[in-house]
Amino acid sequence: MTTGFLGAADHFGYVDLLSEAEKTVLTRLRCFLQDEAEPVLADHWERGETPLFLRDRLAGLDLVDPAEVRGAGESVRPLFLGFRNLEFSRVDGSLAILFGGQAGMFRTVVATGGSEQQLASWDEDIASFRMTGCFALTEPDHGSDIARGVQTEARRDGDGWVLNGAKRWIGNAAFSEYVAVAAKDADDGQVKVFLARADDPGLDITKIEGKTSLRMVHNADIGLRDVRVPETHRLQRINSFADLNRAFETLRPDVVWNATGLQLGLYETVLEYTRKREQFGRPIGGILAGHFGDRIGRKRMLVLSLYLMGGATVLIGLIPTYESIGLWAPALLTVLRLVQGLGVGAEWGGAVTMAVEHAPADKRSL
Ligand SMILES: Cc1cc2nc3c(=O)[nH]c(=O)nc-3n(C[C@H](O)[C@H](O)[C@H](O)COP(=O)(O)OP(=O)(O)OC[C@H]3O[C@@H](n4cnc5c(N)ncnc54)[C@H](O)[C@@H]3O)c2cc1C
Numbered sequence: 001m002t003t004g005f006l007g008a009a010d011h012f013g014y015v016d017l018l019s020e021a022e023k024t025v026l027t028r029l030r031c032f033l034q035d036e037a038e039p040v041l042a043d044h045w046e047r048g049e050t051p052l053f054l055r056d057r058l059a060g061l062d063l064v065d066p067a068e069v070r071g072a073g074e075s076v077r078p079l080f081l082g083f084r085n086l087e088f089s090r091v092d093g094s095l096a097i098l099f100g101g102q103a104g105m106f107r108t109v110v111a112t113g114g115s116e117q118q119l120a121s122w123d124e125d126i127a128s129f130r131m132t133g134c135f136a137l138t139e140p141d142h143g144s145d146i147a148r149g150v151q152t153e154a155r156r157d158g159d160g161w162v163l164n165g166a167k168r169w170i171g172n173a174a175f176s177e178y179v180a181v182a183a184k185d186a187d188d189g190q191v192k193v194f195l196a197r198a199d200d201p202g203l204d205i206t207k208i209e210g211k212t213s214l215r216m217v218h219n220a221d222i223g224l225r226d227v228r229v230p231e232t233h234r235l236q237r238i239n240s241f242a243d244l245n246r247a248f249e250t251l252r253p254d255v256v257w258n259a260t261g262l263q264l265g266l267y268e269t270v271l272e273y274t275r276k277r278e279q280f281g282r283p284i285g286g287i288l289a290g291h292f293g294d295r296i297g298r299k300r301m302l303v304l305s306l307y308l309m310g311g312a313t314v315l316i317g318l319i320p321t322y323e324s325i326g327l328w329a330p331a332l333l334t335v336l337r338l339v340q341g342l343g344v345g346a347e348w349g350g351a352v353t354m355a356v357e358h359a360p361a362d363k364r365s366l
Pocket residue numbers: 097101134135136137138142143144145168169170171172214217219
């Protein structure tokens with residue numbers, strides 16, 4: 001399972017870009033998601049509840065700075081982080097946020113904005129989930145335009161700050177110890193980030209009910225009324241929204257990997273279904289081949305499917321590189337993979353149908 005663990009969906013062989021150590025960690029994640037997460041997801045989805053106990057299990061899987069990767073003398077690469085997101089979203093987008101809200105978003109914001117001293121105190125605890133947190137940027141009246149729209153205000157008061165305002169859609173807030181609040185400094189008008197404790201007086205967290213998408217993610221409205229945060233809990237290297245943007249440079253690609261993972265999961269589900277689901281005497285994935293098989297004959301159709309598969313496979317080997325023909329290379333590869341898909345679908349469906357139809361009646365099934 002360590003090689004080719006993306007299976008039939010990895011048409012471009014991206015898994016080969018990963019090191020053996022990275023594949024081992026991702027395989028561990030895959031096994032966990034299949035064996036422990038998948039069985040409980042449907043029930044939690046129905047109830048709109050986060051399967052929080054999975055976060056504790058995930059914390060123990062050593063996925064943040066894995067020993068295997070360090071042991072191989074490698075560092076954690078963006079490619080590995082991308083595949084990690086993909087793997088989560090392949091199974092469930094909500095789980096990606098349960099893990100990523102802590103290990104991705106909260107940790108990245110603190111790592112980007114914290115001073116050396118702050119990082120020395122917090123980073124290890126955040127990576128191991130001993131210090132849990134979420135990141136509160138979005139507000140009720142400002143989402144896409146938040147860069148210029150932060151209304152939550154921070155006012156300097158002695159050796160600390162006083163926060164007032166409101167945040168919305170904040171993922172994981174209800175079960176995080178800290179809320180990293182982005183607020184505008186009333187003096188210089190610049191955005192700064194403050195680690196408030198979720199149980200601080202004046203900080204009020206309310207679950208947003210009635211969601212359908214990402215239903216298991218606990219999103220919250222957060223009210224801040226004279227919440228006091230010491231200067232020691234202000235991230236020292238974030239003194240403007242531009243500073244915060246450095247965190248997004250790492251976090252934005254996560255969203256793309258998540259979207260890719262969701263599509264991968266959908267593709268795998270559809271593929272499996274069309275292979276197994278039988279209607280009109282054949283798997284629905286073989287309907288096309290079956291239709292033409294009825295018209296031109298099963299044997300001819302089977303031979304044609306072999307040609308499609310063989311021809312496309314040979315041509316894939318002859319595609320020039322990206323350096324030689326640019327975007328035509330992936331475009332041709334995609335078209336030929338589609339032809340291969342038609343070939344394999346027809347071959348498999350046709351072969352099964354022929355085998356069943358030509359078998360003696362008493363040997364057609366178990
Ligand atoms: C599951 C979930 C978890 C989240 N977790 C967090 C979190 O932990 N912390 C946090 O701070 N926020 C979080 N958010 C909030 C998220 O960042 C915002 O939802 C996002 O920024 C979009 O803002 P909005 O929902 O207000 O949409 P809007 O800004 O109202 O946008 C609505 C639609 O209009 C489109 N649109 C907006 N402006 C334009 C334009 N100029 N041109 C064309 N189209 C446009 C958008 O693409 C979108 O499709 C979360 C949201 C969700 C759904």
